[in-house]
Amino acid sequence: MILHELIDFEILRVIWWALLGVLLIGFALTDGFDMGVGALLPFVARTDVERRIAINTVGPVWEGNQVWFILGGGAIFAAWPPLYAVSFSGFYLAMFAVLAALILRPVAFKYRSKREDARWRNGWDWALFVGGAVPALLFGVAVGNVLLGVPFYLTEDLFSVYDGSFYGKFLGLLRPFALLAGVVSLAMLLMHGAAWLSLKAEGAVAERARRYGTVAGLVALVGYALAGVWLGFGIDGYRIVGEIVRDGPSNPLFSEVERSGSWLSAYTERPWIVVAPVMGFLGILLAVAGLRAGREVSTLLWSKMAITGIIASVGLTMFPFILPSTVDPSSSLTVWDSSSSHLTLFVMLVATAIFMPLILAYTAWVYKVLWGKVTEEDVTGPGHSY
Amino acid sequence: MELDVVELSRLQFAATAMFHFLFVPLTLGLSVIVAIMETVYVMTNRPIWRQMTKFWGTLFGINFVLGVATGITMEFQFGMNWSYYSHYVGDIFGAPLAVEGLMAFFLEATFVGLFFFGWDKLTKVQHMVVAWLVALGSNFSALWILIANGWMQNPVGAVFNPETMRMEMTNFFEVVFNEVAQAKFVHTVSAGYVTAAVFVLGVSAWYLLKGRHVELARRSITVAASFGLASALSVVVLGDESGYSATHTQKMKLAAIEAMWETHEAPAPFTAVGLPDKEARETHYKVEIPWAMGLIGTRSLTQEIPGINELEAESAERIRNGLIAYDALMEIRENRGAVTPELRERFEAHSDDLGYAFLLKQYVEDPREATDAQIAMAAEDTIPGVAPLFWAFRIMVGLGFAFIAVMGYFFVQANFRGMRFPRPALWLAVAIIPTPWIAAELGWFVAEYGRQPWTVDGVLPTALSASHLSVQDLLITLAGFVLFYSVLFVIEMALMLKYIRRGPVEDVEETERWMERHAHRLRTHDGQGPFATPAE
Numbered sequence: 046m047i048l049h050e051l052i053d054f055e056i057l058r059v060i061w062w063a064l065l066g067v068l069l070i071g072f073a074l075t076d077g078f079d080m081g082v083g084a085l086l087p088f089v090a091r092t093d094v095e096r097r098i099a100i101n102t103v104g105p106v107w108e109g110n111q112v113w114f115i116l117g118g119g120a121i122f123a124a125w126p127p128l129y130a131v132s133f134s135g136f137y138l139a140m141f142a143v144l145a146a147l148i149l150r151p152v153a154f155k156y157r158s159k160r161e162d163a164r165w166r167n168g169w170d171w172a173l174f175v176g177g178a179v180p181a182l183l184f185g186v187a188v189g190n191v192l193l194g195v196p197f198y199l200t201e202d203l204f205s206v207y208d209g210s211f212y213g214k215f216l217g218l219l220r221p222f223a224l225l226a227g228v229v230s231l232a233m234l235l236m237h238g239a240a241w242l243s244l245k246a247e248g249a250v251a252e253r254a255r256r257y258g259t260v261a262g263l264v265a266l267v268g269y270a271l272a273g274v275w276l277g278f279g280i281d282g283y284r285i286v287g288e289i290v291r292d293g294p295s296n297p298l299f300s301e302v303e304r305s306g307s308w309l310s311a312y313t314e315r316p317w318i319v320v321a322p323v324m325g326f327l328g329i330l331l332a333v334a335g336l337r338a339g340r341e342v343s344t345l346l347w348s349k350m351a352i353t354g355i356i357a358s359v360g361l362t363m364f365p366f367i368l369p370s371t372v373d374p375s376s377s378l379t380v381w382d383s384s385s386s387h388l389t390l391f392v393m394l395v396a397t398a399i400f401m402p403l404i405l406a407y408t409a410w411v412y413k414v415l416w417g418k419v420t421e422e423d424v425t426g427p428g429h430s431y
Numbered sequence: 432m433e434l435d436v437v438e439l440s441r442l443q444f445a446a447t448a449m450f451h452f453l454f455v456p457l458t459l460g461l462s463v464i465v466a467i468m469e470t471v472y473v474m475t476n477r478p479i480w481r482q483m484t485k486f487w488g489t490l491f492g493i494n495f496v497l498g499v500a501t502g503i504t505m506e507f508q509f510g511m512n513w514s515y516y517s518h519y520v521g522d523i524f525g526a527p528l529a530v531e532g533l534m535a536f537f538l539e540a541t542f543v544g545l546f547f548f549g550w551d552k553l554t555k556v557q558h559m560v561v562a563w564l565v566a567l568g569s570n571f572s573a574l575w576i577l578i579a580n581g582w583m584q585n586p587v588g589a590v591f592n593p594e595t596m597r598m599e600m601t602n603f604f605e606v607v608f609n610e611v612a613q614a615k616f617v618h619t620v621s622a623g624y625v626t627a628a629v630f631v632l633g634v635s636a637w638y639l640l641k642g643r644h645v646e647l648a649r650r651s652i653t654v655a656a657s658f659g660l661a662s663a664l665s666v667v668v669l670g671d672e673s674g675y676s677a678t679h680t681q682k683m684k685l686a687a688i689e690a691m692w693e694t695h696e697a698p699a700p701f702t703a704v705g706l707p708d709k710e711a712r713e714t715h716y717k718v719e720i721p722w723a724m725g726l727i728g729t730r731s732l733t734q735e736i737p738g739i740n741e742l743e744a745e746s747a748e749r750i751r752n753g754l755i756a757y758d759a760l761m762e763i764r765e766n767r768g769a770v771t772p773e774l775r776e777r778f779e780a781h782s783d784d785l786g787y788a789f790l791l792k793q794y795v796e797d798p799r800e801a802t803d804a805q806i807a808m809a810a811e812d813t814i815p816g817v818a819p820l821f822w823a824f825r826i827m828v829g830l831g832f833a834f835i836a837v838m839g840y841f842f843v844q845a846n847f848r849g850m851r852f853p854r855p856a857l858w859l860a861v862a863i864i865p866t867p868w869i870a871a872e873l874g875w876f877v878a879e880y881g882r883q884p885w886t887v888d889g890v891l892p893t894a895l896s897a898s899h900l901s902v903q904d905l906l907i908t909l910a911g912f913v914l915f916y917s918v919l920f921v922i923e924m925a926l927m928l929k930y931i932r933r934g935p936v937e938d939v940e941e942t943e944r945w946m947e948r949h950a951h952r953l954r955t956h957d958g959q960g961p962f963a964t965p966a967e
Contacts, residue, residue, distance in 0.1 A: 105544035106541075106544055112532060115502070115536055118528075119528040121525075122521055126525055127521075129517050137900060148500040152500055156926060159929075159930075204514075205898075207900075392603045404541075415549075428551055
């Protein structure tokens with residue numbers, strides 16, 4: 046097959062780097078409000094009916110939303126195998142915690158209202174809280190750790206060795222900066238969940254969601270600003286030494302990397318990327334204003350813009366680095382040396398070009414069919430509800 | 432045996448995969464059965480078929496959610512526990528997994544919500560289409576995961592790249608149309624259909640025994656028996672196809688399943704039962720069916736099927752060959768940028784056997800320093816555990832034929848004997864509910880345990896595939912999964928039983944009114960048995 050040479054290896058790598066961002070953003074935009082609603086559930090909804098209203102706002106869609114997470118895993122595996130191999134084995138116990146929380150969540154949605162018992166339902170409500178809050182926090186912690194660098198190195202055989210202590214695999218991830226990133230992530234998704242509830246729920250639930258969402262938005266705003274300052278003054282960046290080969294074989298050891306300067310120097314090299322953090326800040330401000338004013342559709346859109354900006358800002362700041370190593374900078378994974386082969390990237394791009402528009406189209410149709418607020422009658426009536 | 436990281440990783444993968452596969456076959460089959468029932472509803476407009484769709488749909492939902500939940504683990508476990516595997520073959524193996532997400536998971540997961548919540552929001556036809564899309568999504572996911580798995584059994588369309596130290600894809604279509612993958616796909620999906628058919632049959636039989644929900648039960652039995660009979664036949668036929676392709680793709684697995692120690696002159700006999708003895712390299716007390724093995728394996732009377740001993744000698748040969756490739760690989764690495772064509776040629780001539788050289792890594796740091804004794808040990812490692820494969824396979828096949836018999840019987844009773852089911856037959860249908868799960872798990876055991884000592888046959892040994900983790904890490908996650916999954920399993924079984932006992936609760940009045948109106952037609956003249964055929 047020579048068809049794949051139609052698109053340069055180098056360009057395919059950049060496309061797949063961008064698609065990695067699209068998938069993460071897609072996950073945060075859709076499953077993000079599910080997690081936010083889960084994490085807000087015990088606070089914004091107090092009676093059983095209120096809780097069922099909140100749960101049923103995401104009831105019909107969380108399954109599809111969660112696929113963004115699974116597809117993210119599959120796409121990293123297919124397009125960035127070294128990233129898949131190094132990060133998931135390196136963040137081993139944290140990954141386990143995320144999986145456990147995410148396994149709990151579907152079960153909680155589905156099984157919660159299958160019995161009348163109040164203790165049973167209350168138990169599952171807390172499971173939904175854990176299933177929302179824990180991944181929302183840990184995804185941010187993971188991103189914080191990526192910015193700080195991860196203690197791994199690659200052997201000559203490209204076997205990945207995690208060079209941290211046993212506790213390092215979990216507690217070691219909870220470094221102050223990473224925790225701050227976790228707080229930003231959690232607060233951002235709480236705000237998003239609140240924006241969703243304000244659109245899809247009524248009365249007391251929507252009212253409380255707007256109050257909690259406002260606070261969460263402000264926390265995200267301050268946290269994001271603080272993280273930016275910290276990144277500028279407290280954390281070293283990385284750079285590739287010598288000539289950069291953009292279409293060479295995917296072997297991270299072939300390039301030399303050193304730790305120097307600041308991540309934020311990316312903003313002097315590529316000034317246009319400032320658009321991402323601006324979207325982040327502006328989106329939060331507008332979403333918070335929308336929550337306070339009780340605007341519904343626009344608030345959710347602003348919240349989406351905020352999330353898009355924040356996630357994109359991390360990727361754009363780090364480019365071309367994907368996973369830097371602290372113990373052996375030259376083992377760091379970059380866009381130019383940790384992708385799949387030329388052919389695989391091309392094949393996957395074709396598959397994505399075929400299926401992604403279809404997915405977006407039918408997902409939009411499903412949301413349209415389900416358009417409208419979830420009311421008390423919906424959850425107490427004879428129709429299907431969780 | 433002291434459990435090391437590799438053993439624990441294998442145990443964890445086996446446990447989580449087999450647990451996942453408790454839910455998958457029922458999802459595969461029940462999604463289709465529910466869609467069939469809803470289609471009958473749309474075509475006939477009889478409320479009982481909607482009631483059936485909703486009732487079986489509820490059970491489908493309880494099961495589906497655990498399939499989804501445990502599937503999350505599967506998608507990430509390769510990276511967590513098998514990081515070298517992920518690096519080494521991700522270029523090929525990752526693609527079907529990603530396409531599975533794009534093509535299958537989004538489809539089933541997006542529409543499954545609408546299936547449950549959309550009854551009042553969609554037209555009848557729209558809702559039926561949604562049901563079919565859920566079924567289609569589930570079945571597509573099986574297609575892509577079996578393309579991935581088929582590649583582990585028969586790694587086609589890929590080549591080793593010395594610069595990136597991994598396998599890279601050379602032809603996507605070869606990977607997709609891998610004969611092993613295609614045979615396995617139909618075999619696995621059919622097995623899922625049989626599982627669901629046995630489940631629907633058993634639950635319905637229980638209702639008939641209790642005299643409850645008779646109309647729903649007998650219609651369900653008809654659907655289950657017709658669908659189940661076709662699927663049970665398909666499972667066996669495609670199982671045979673898998674056996675046929677194993678004769679040229681995975682000779683050692685086939686020889687181990689059959690406990691064929693020596694190469695037998697064609698056509699080889701099939702050992703129906705016996706006691707395989709790996710120490711003595713023979714099978715005691717065996718009962719043979721002449722010619723059968725040769726016919727199944729080669730579909731000819733003249734082609735030989737190699738025995739284990741011959742294949743072991745072949746492995747030793749390939750290890751020595753692989754050492755030449757390994758040596759050339761090390762040289763290529765040292766002379767990066769200045770690799771002579773001669774050196775590259777030497778590597779490429781032997782690179783198909785590179786994986787065999789890696790088998791020595793268990794015994795010696797640098798395979799090139801291996802002694803003859805170590806090579807002999809590594810060659811012996813290529814023989815998987817014979818007795819467990821021999822028996823697992825036979826139980827699976829026995830069950831497969833039994834399903835044909837059971838489904839055939841109920842098919843005839845339902846369609847040509849006026850729906851008269853003797854009570855012992857109904858009790859039998861209830862009793863066999865767990866058996867398709869046993870067959871399915873044994874099938875996976877044969878496929879994956881029979882692949883040892885490789886994760887990717889002939890390419891990457893299992894012993895090299897694991898992550899850099901500590902035993903402690905693995906014990907934590909293994910204990911976590913076992914505990915967590917056990918709790919979920921108990922909860923799901925309790926809910927399943929609760930909803931089966933409760934029976935259909937939706938559309939009850941409407942269905943009863945309809946049944947009253949048609950009572951004369953639904954009973955025989957003596958008032959004993961039902962009369963109308965459920966195809967209606």
